[in-house]
Amino acid sequence: MSSIKDYLRKTNFKPRLSADPVDHLKFIVVIPCHDEPDLEATLQSLELAARPYHGAVEIIVVINDAIHQQPEVIIRNKQTVEYLETRKNEVPVHFIYETGILSKKAGVGYARKIGMDEGIYRFDLMGTTDGILCSMDADTIVEANYFTAIAEAYAQNNRSCKTIYFEHDLALTIGSAHLQAITHYELHLRYYINALRFAGFPHAYQTLGSAFCVQANAYAALGGMPQRQAGEDFYFIHKFSINDQVSEINSTTVKPSSRRSHRVPFGTGRAVEQALSHKSELTLTYPLKAFEDLKRLLSELPSMYQDEYWSPRSLNESTQAFLTSIEFDRILKELKSNTSIFKSFVKRFFQNIDAFMMMKYVHFLRDNYYGTDDLVKASERLLNLLKNPSFNDFDPLIILDEYRRLDRGDGL
Numbered sequence: 001m002s003s004i005k006d007y008l009r010k011t012n013f014k015p016r017l018s019a020d021p022v023d024h025l026k027f028i029v030v031i032p033c034h035d036e037p038d039l040e041a042t043l044q045s046l047e048l049a050a051r052p053y054h055g056a057v058e059i060i061v062v063i064n065d066a067i068h069q070q071p072e073v074i075i076r077n078k079q080t081v082e083y084l085e086t087r088k089n090e091v092p093v094h095f096i097y098e099t100g101i102l103s104k105k106a107g108v109g110y111a112r113k114i115g116m117d118e119g120i121y122r123f124d125l126m127g128t129t130d131g132i133l134c135s136m137d138a139d140t141i142v143e144a145n146y147f148t149a150i151a152e153a154y155a156q157n158n159r160s161c162k163t164i165y166f167e168h169d170l171a172l173t174i175g176s177a178h179l180q181a182i183t184h185y186e187l188h189l190r191y192y193i194n195a196l197r198f199a200g201f202p203h204a205y206q207t208l209g210s211a212f213c214v215q216a217n218a219y220a221a222l223g224g225m226p227q228r229q230a231g232e233d234f235y236f237i238h239k240f241s242i243n244d245q246v247s248e249i250n251s252t253t254v255k256p257s258s259r260r261s262h263r264v265p266f267g268t269g270r271a272v273e274q275a276l277s278h279k280s281e282l283t284l285t286y287p288l289k290a291f292e293d294l295k296r297l298l299s300e301l302p303s304m305y306q307d308e309y310w311s312p313r314s315l316n317e318s319t320q321a322f323l324t325s326i327e328f329d330r331i332l333k334e335l336k337s338n339t340s341i342f343k344s345f346v347k348r349f350f351q352n353i354d355a356f357m358m359m360k361y362v363h364f365l366r367d368n369y370y371g372t373d374d375l376v377k378a379s380e381r382l383l384n385l386l387k388n389p390s391f392n393d394f395d396p397l398i399i400l401d402e403y404r405r406l407d408r409g410d411g412l
Contacts, residue, residue: 007220026055030115036138047090062115066106109232113225120216129217137210139257149252159247160218161240164211168258182258184282190403199294203241209233211254287370318369
């Protein structure tokens with residue numbers, strides 16, 4: 001039995017769409033949609049994107065609302081249904097309207113799971129087990145080479161999950177406060193991932209729900225999309241990263257909306273909303289000293305493996321305290337007893353000391369030792385450490401542009 005059939009059987013999947021899949025189906029774009037005014041721009045950008053030969057596209061929009069949803073949201077969702085029923089589509093656009101969802105399940109994660117499960121079922125009908133599920137949001141724009149860049153990336157390497165380079169469209173911000181908020185938010189995202197890479201963490205990837213894709217068989221094999229109200233993208237991509245099944249696509253750009261929003265517990269829209277409402281401060285970030293300490297810890301991996309009596313006493317007090325808090329001596333003992341070569345030890349190490357643990361470590365050092373750093377100053381110092389010792393500019397827009405170039409692979 002294929003991984004897709006096995007997954008669908010275990011989850012008791014029941015298809016919601018009746019239309020047959022198109023011939024040569026290669027891409028299915030899944031778009032959760034909740035109280036969404038900007039869907040048309042997203043659909044148009046997908047329809048205008050070039051498609052590779054024998055690379056047909058379908059789009060599945062999952063309109064969703066909860067059991068105790070505000071009446072005005074339900075009205076707008078029904079308007080979206082009516083709009084999709086009459087829209088003239090350049091590629092097949094299907095929709096699923098999931099209404100009255102229990103509050104504990106309702107959210108973007110559940111909607112994304114509904115669409116992706118439907119997608120792998122459709123791929124299975126066509127016998128296309130390596131079909132590509134593209135995860136999008138309903139307020140996101142793609143470039144004209146979106147599908148061709150994804151196809152080329154899979155031709156170049158066989159890692160089943162790929163994150164896609166993104167940039168918020170700063171030109172669409174409204175006023176200087178909005179521009180500052182989205183600039184600081186994106187800079188924080190890029191600073192954090194690049195600080196992890198500076199420290200030597202091998203699984204540092206951006207995890208935006210609007211900017212990743214995955215092959216259908218791999219999606220099924222690793223248990224599908226988590227049912228979470230938000231943050232499902234982080235948890236999902238993490239499952240692939242610890243198995244060395246993530247790579248990046250930097251040859252195209254996805255453009256998530258920079259608007260403010262209250263619809264999800266966290267993410268771009270909520271961060272901007274909180275900043276503009278003066279409920280959070282986007283000018284602060286994780287302390288760079290925490291990542292310098294992490295770099296020192298990870299440099300000890302060879303000694304951890306080789307030295308029977310390895311001890312963290314040479315590390316900073318902050319790191320020693322964190323290792324004690326997670327009972328690292330027990331973790332290390334188990335790792336060494338279950339690996340016979342250094343390469344296997346390192347792989348198992350990062351399966352235990354993973355992206356969740358990295359976040360926990362940085363929070364621990366921030367809360368108990370170093371406090372927060374000024375985002376702009378920390379980002380500038382990290383650029384000095386990464387690539388350019390002479391970089392000296394404290395304009396957040398210029399610093400963000402440098403990080404974008406770095407993340408695209410353009411250098412500094």
